[in-house]
Amino acid sequence: MAFSSGSGEGPMAEINIIPLCDVMLVLLIIFMVTAPQLSYPIDIDLPQRSLSRPENPVEPPEPIKLRIDGSGQIFWNDSPAPISALRNMMETEVQRDPGNQPTLQIDVNAEADYGVLAKVLAEAKNAQMMKIGFVRN
Numbered sequence: 592m593a594f595s596s597g598s599g600e601g602p603m604a605e606i607n608i609i610p611l612c613d614v615m616l617v618l619l620i621i622f623m624v625t626a627p628q629l630s631y632p633i634d635i636d637l638p639q640r641s642l643s644r645p646e647n648p649v650e651p652p653e654p655i656k657l658r659i660d661g662s663g664q665i666f667w668n669d670s671p672a673p674i675s676a677l678r679n680m681m682e683t684e685v686q687r688d689p690g691n692q693p694t695l696q697i698d699v700n701a702e703a704d705y706g707v708l709a710k711v712l713a714e715a716k717n718a719q720m721m722k723i724g725f726v727r728n
Contacts, residue, residue, distance in 0.1 A: 654694040655684060656726075657711065661702035665711065674710055681718035689719075698726040 658666040665672050667680060685692055695715055699708055715723055 649691050651691060652688070652693040654696045654724075656696050656698065658698045659700060659703045659707055659711065661700040663704050663707045665707070674707070674714070677711060677714045678718050681715055681720055685719050692720060692722055694722040694724055695720050696724050696726050 656666075656668050658669070660666070665674055665677065667677070672680065681695070697708070697711065712723070
């Protein structure tokens, strides 16, 4: 604390901020050095861009519309199909052109049993179907 010099004025009320700045800079350096780095490397294998375009672009086949109604009945392109025949039907579609498979569009009624959908998805996986989508009403 500074005292007055005898000129009759009151004590000096100024704060010396130099030691405060020194302490703050030291703390800043300590936190910067001891803080762990927040970046974690993740290996991602991104597809590479091909410079040449395919000469014969292939049109995707018509999607397969599979509908499951509230009672658990399955419809393959609007015709009823038993669940036991689904795998053979899916394998036939996949084997037509394995590189250009049709999309399986699944439309499920909200009141349908989840077990039926699980069986359909298992059959699609076993038939090696790669393109599966869900239709939303």
